[in-house]
Amino acid sequence: MEKTEIYGTIGPACAKQEILTEMFRLGMTGVRLNMSHTELEKCREWTEMVLSAASAAGIHPRLLIDLRGPELRIGHLKEPVKLQEGKGINLRKMEEEELLPKVLSNGRKNSSFETDIPVPGIVFPYLQKRQEVLLDDGKIQLEITEISEQAACCRIIRGGLLQSKKSIALPGTRMHLPALTESDRRNIRNAKSHGVTGVMQPFVRNAQDLQDLKQELKNVEASDLEVFAKIENMEGVERLEELLPYADQIVIARGDLGNSMPLWELPAVQEEIAQKCKKAKKPFMVVTQMLASMEKNPVPTRAEVSDIFRAVQEGAASVMVTGETAVGNYPKAVIQYLSNTVKAAKQYLQK
Ligand SMILES: Nc1ncnc2c1ncn2[C@@H]1O[C@H](COP(=O)(O)OP(=O)(O)O)[C@@H](O)[C@H]1O
Ligand SMILES: C=C(OP(=O)(O)O)C(=O)O
Numbered sequence: 001m002e003k004t005e006i007y008g009t010i011g012p013a014c015a016k017q018e019i020l021t022e023m024f025r026l027g028m029t030g031v032r033l034n035m036s037h038t039e040l041e042k043c044r045e046w047t048e049m050v051l052s053a054a055s056a057a058g059i060h061p062r063l064l065i066d067l068r069g070p071e072l073r074i075g076h077l078k079e080p081v082k083l084q085e086g087k088g089i090n091l092r093k094m095e096e097e098e099l100l101p102k103v104l105s106n107g108r109k110n111s112s113f114e115t116d117i118p119v120p121g122i123v124f125p126y127l128q129k130r131q132e133v134l135l136d137d138g139k140i141q142l143e144i145t146e147i148s149e150q151a152a153c154c155r156i157i158r159g160g161l162l163q164s165k166k167s168i169a170l171p172g173t174r175m176h177l178p179a180l181t182e183s184d185r186r187n188i189r190n191a192k193s194h195g196v197t198g199v200m201q202p203f204v205r206n207a208q209d210l211q212d213l214k215q216e217l218k219n220v221e222a223s224d225l226e227v228f229a230k231i232e233n234m235e236g237v238e239r240l241e242e243l244l245p246y247a248d249q250i251v252i253a254r255g256d257l258g259n260s261m262p263l264w265e266l267p268a269v270q271e272e273i274a275q276k277c278k279k280a281k282k283p284f285m286v287v288t289q290m291l292a293s294m295e296k297n298p299v300p301t302r303a304e305v306s307d308i309f310r311a312v313q314e315g316a317a318s319v320m321v322t323g324e325t326a327v328g329n330y331p332k333a334v335i336q337y338l339s340n341t342v343k344a345a346k347q348y349l350q351k
Contacts, residue, residue: 001349005319007028009033011037011327014325014331017052021053027335034326035067036068050063063197070122073168123170237273253287255288290304292304295327297330
């Protein structure tokens with residue numbers, strides 16, 4: 001059986017030399033850096049820490065940047081906003097420079113937000129009266145009542161507490177978004193100087209998206225970086241076959257993918273993608289919520305270890321955790337459970 005790569009996502013909870021070194025010793029073989037929350041040029045300390053922690057543990061690490069892609073998240077809010085059913089709220093078109101958190105010298109995030117919700121400009125052409133808008137993976141639902149060039153007034157259909165940088169979706173609308181943004185291009189340009197070994201492209205919709213990424217890698221003499229195609233919506237699932245030749249690895253990104261269908265259909269879609277990849281001999285990765293309960297608890301659920309076993313059984317070349325190591329309370333234990341469960345599964349399957 002082939003080796004299974006074990007990836008953690010770096011974030012505030014594990015970005016310390018001794019924690020990362022221990023994670024590598026416990027079986028982590030690679031790290032993902034999520035560009036939705038930062039820019040590579042601001043991550044020198046982290047990327048150097050990853051490389052030196054891996055070296056201390058005797059590992060040649062994989063280091064992946066997960067591109068932001070066209071941002072389908074709201075901007076930064078000064079504080080979480082309580083949205084009450086039946087009341088109104090405005091969506092405000094935000095400027096490109098608002099897309100990144102501005103960290104003040106005291107470590108707090110700066111924001112120009114007062115009462116409106118900042119929304120990426122690329123979404124605005126697709127907004128229309130009576131349209132449904134979903135925020136935070138569908139937890140909050142709005143309906144547009146008035147629209148102008150810079151703002152949209154909405155009625156809150158399903159309320160909730162809205163926090164910064166949560167997802168925004170327009171159900172039923174296929175948006176024509178560019179594959180790569182200026183921020184993605186900057187990060188790709190800087191990738192090799194940070195020791196990056198692979199690039200994850202979000203929301204891949206067709207072969208052209210991957211060709212655009214490959215061309216950009218070529219432009220900056222980084223064609224040796226591996227390309228990971230994230231399947232995050234039904235467009236990606238439907239066009240998987242055409243993507244296969246252009247990707248080094250297919251990523252079953254269950255976080256967003258799970259938002260694009262009733263959740264009970266997700267396991268079958270995962271299985272379908274895995275089978276197609278296996279048939280084409282294309283390595284694939286399974287990611288998201290593999291050990292979600294461990295963000296808070298030191299021990300996973302039985303269901304979570306079974307999920308990891310299943311990914312190995314399906315033939316995953318890589319498994320990855322996200323928030324569990326980025327912001328969770330037990331990043332080392334997460335890698336220990338992930339790595340040991342993968343090992344135990346392989347031993348069983350090799351019998
Ligand atoms: N590079 C980073 N800098 C700061 N915080 C991060 C970073 N990467 C991840 N995080 C934090 O960890 C959380 C979980 O990570 P991840 O699952 O990759 O993000 P998301 O679900 O927002 O795409 C994020 O919501 C964010 O709060
Ligand atoms: C890994 C994923 O991407 P992100 O963390 O950007 O939501 C996912 O959707 O499963």
